[in-house]
Structures are given as C-alpha cells and as structure tokens.
Amino acid sequence: MRLPAALAPLVCLAAAASPQAPAPVAAPAFRWTGTPTQGGLIAGTVPTGSVTVTLDGQPIAVEAGRFIAGFDRDAGSQAVLVATLDDGRRITQPLAVAARAWRIERLDTLPKFPAPDPVMAQLRPAELARIAAARAEVTDATGWRQAFRWPAIGRISGLFGAQRIYRGEPGSYHSGIDIARPTGTPVVAPADGVVILAADHPFTLEGNLLMIDHGHGLNSAFLHLSRIDVRVGDHVRQGDPIGAVGATGRATGPHLHWSLRWRDARLDPLLVAGAMPGA
Incomplete structure (x- = not known):
C-alpha cells in the first residue's frame, strides 16, 4: 500500500531515529610493563572490578588496581594470571615466560664442597632462620611502585644466574649482582622501604x-658491607645512605652483592634497575 505523500517524510524521520545496535564493549x-622472563619483574594494572588476583593459583597483592609479579631464575615457560571480578566473571591471562642463557663455568678438577667447616655448621642454621624471618615480615613499604635505581655505581664483577659445575655436579647459582667498589663506598637505598634485617x-x-622490604x-x-648505617624498623627513602661497600663474610675483595626477591622468586637486578x- 502506498502511503500518502504527506506521511512519507514522517516515516523517514522515524526510521532515522530508530536505535542502533550498541557498540561492543x-x-x-x-596491562603491564616489563617482560615476563626468567629473573624478571612486571608491574601493571588488573582488570577493572577485580576482587581477587592470582599468579599460578597463588594470591597476589593489589593496591589501587596495581600489582607486581616476579619470575624466578628457573621459572618454567608458562604462567597464568587470573582475576575474579565483582560480577563473578574470571579474566585469564596466560604469560609466556622467556628463557635465558646463563653463564656456566665448568670446573672439572674441583669438588663441589670444600672440607667441612665446623664453625659454619654451628652458626648457619640460626643465620638462615633470621633471614627467613626477615623475609616473612609484612610492612607498609611502598617502594615496589617506584622505578629502582642502582645502590652503587661501578663495574659489574658478578652476574645474576651464573653457575659453576664441579666435576659434572651443579653448584648454587649466583643470586645477585656484584658491583666492584673500594671499601667504604656509600651504598644507597634503590627504592623506598623498611629495614627488616x-x-x-x-x-x-x-x-x-x-635487608630492606619494598612492599608487596x-x-x-x-x-659484605663494611658498615650498616640503619636499624631494623627504619623507613628509608630512595637514595638514602644505608651502608658502605666492604669485604666481610666470604668475599675475595671489596664489592657490593645486591640481590632482589619477589616472594620466593630470585630476580635479576639488571632487569629491575x-x-x-x-x-
């Protein structure tokens, strides 16, 4: 049926005003910065509405939508972030963790362990207990949000992840970065934190x-410090003097060994700083 000419413009206007399909949301x-890689650290934001967030099934802390996550030197090739939202949905983010090639030194004429040291055998358990207790401390530190800086500037004399093989038997890998500097060279806080040991x-x-906790x-x-200038419980700011380079403990010369951990994951300071x- 043909409409009267007078009504035709009204029909056209009605068609133009009809609602369109909503754009997909x-x-x-x-979202994160940094690269998931062995010894690496990423920092980012979680999906809006996240109530809980996990990495490989383990809860991770989130503050104002921000998080950090680290990957051990020997981390596997895959990890998974999962966020549970306030409406019950789950957002799953697979992560491909890049493998790295480590410096390996083979010493075929030396045994893995030197002669037993009775003094060390007596003292070491208590030392390890103090280190573990310090790492278990939860503080109000917020340095995890910052871009880290180097605690001392100098020649890198030992790389993170390097390992010696003694007569075919692997030794412990190097857990930090060594910075060769003269005894007494100031060491500063790489980020804000609270002294835990x-x-x-x-x-x-x-x-x-x-040891300094940076939070999360x-x-x-x-x-190997020659001196320590802060006490347990002190809040330090990035760049504050905290001690001085030395050669105490088992060290062949003056240097700073700086190591980083996120939970139990040992991180490469070169990737963080x-x-x-x-x-």
Missing part, C-alpha cells in the same frame, strides 16, 4: 647483611 584486561655481627657467608613481597639484600649507568 572490550572485556577488561591486565641489619646484622649486628657478620654472618658466615654474607658478612654484614642488610619485594625485598633487597646487601651483602636497568643497565648500569656509564656501562
């Missing part, structure tokens, strides 16, 4: 040991 997603006497291996499971350890200035 993107699903909430994880300040040894009152040299440990058998670490010498004068200082991230902490630093500084080994970036290249050594001037290198």
Whole structure:
C-alpha cells in the first residue's frame, strides 16, 4: 500500500531515529610493563572490578588496581594470571615466560664442597632462620611502585644466574649482582622501604647483611658491607645512605652483592634497575 505523500517524510524521520545496535564493549584486561622472563619483574594494572588476583593459583597483592609479579631464575615457560571480578566473571591471562642463557663455568678438577667447616655448621642454621624471618615480615613499604635505581655505581664483577659445575655436579647459582667498589663506598637505598634485617655481627657467608622490604613481597639484600648505617624498623627513602661497600663474610675483595626477591622468586637486578649507568 502506498502511503500518502504527506506521511512519507514522517516515516523517514522515524526510521532515522530508530536505535542502533550498541557498540561492543572490550572485556577488561591486565596491562603491564616489563617482560615476563626468567629473573624478571612486571608491574601493571588488573582488570577493572577485580576482587581477587592470582599468579599460578597463588594470591597476589593489589593496591589501587596495581600489582607486581616476579619470575624466578628457573621459572618454567608458562604462567597464568587470573582475576575474579565483582560480577563473578574470571579474566585469564596466560604469560609466556622467556628463557635465558646463563653463564656456566665448568670446573672439572674441583669438588663441589670444600672440607667441612665446623664453625659454619654451628652458626648457619640460626643465620638462615633470621633471614627467613626477615623475609616473612609484612610492612607498609611502598617502594615496589617506584622505578629502582642502582645502590652503587661501578663495574659489574658478578652476574645474576651464573653457575659453576664441579666435576659434572651443579653448584648454587649466583643470586645477585656484584658491583666492584673500594671499601667504604656509600651504598644507597634503590627504592623506598623498611629495614627488616641489619646484622649486628657478620654472618658466615654474607658478612654484614642488610635487608630492606619494598612492599608487596619485594625485598633487597646487601651483602659484605663494611658498615650498616640503619636499624631494623627504619623507613628509608630512595637514595638514602644505608651502608658502605666492604669485604666481610666470604668475599675475595671489596664489592657490593645486591640481590632482589619477589616472594620466593630470585630476580635479576639488571632487569629491575636497568643497565648500569656509564656501562
């Protein structure tokens, strides 16, 4: 049936005003900086509306939508982030964890273990207990949010992850970065934090040991110091003096050993702080 000409414009206007299909809404997603890799750390934001977040099934802390997550030196090739939203949905983010090639030194003429040291056997359990207790501390530190800086500037004399093989038997890998500097060179806080261990006497291996919590499971350890300038419970700011380079404990010369951990994952400071200035 033909409409009267007078009504035709009204029909056209009605058609133009009819609602269109809503544009698709993107699903909430994880976003991060950094690369998931062995010894690496990522920092990012969780999907909007996240109530809980896990990495490989383990809960991780989230503050104002922000999180960090680290990957051990020997982490596997896959990890999974999962966010449960307030509406019950689950957002799953698979992560491909990049493998790295480590410096391996083979010593076919030396045994893995030297002669037993009765003094170390007596003292070591208590030292390890103090280190474990310090790492279990939960503080109000917020340094995990910051871009880390180097605690000392100098020649890198030992790389993270390097390992020796003694007569075919692997030894422990190097858990941090060594920075060769003269005794007495100042050491500064790489990020804000709270002091969780300040040894009152040299440990058998670490010498004068200082540990700082940066929050959300991230902490630093500084080994072989000639002196420690802070106390347990002190809040330090990024760049504050905290001690001085030394050669205490088992060290062949003055240097700073700096190690980083996120929970139980040992991290490479080179990936967290970036290249050594001037290198």
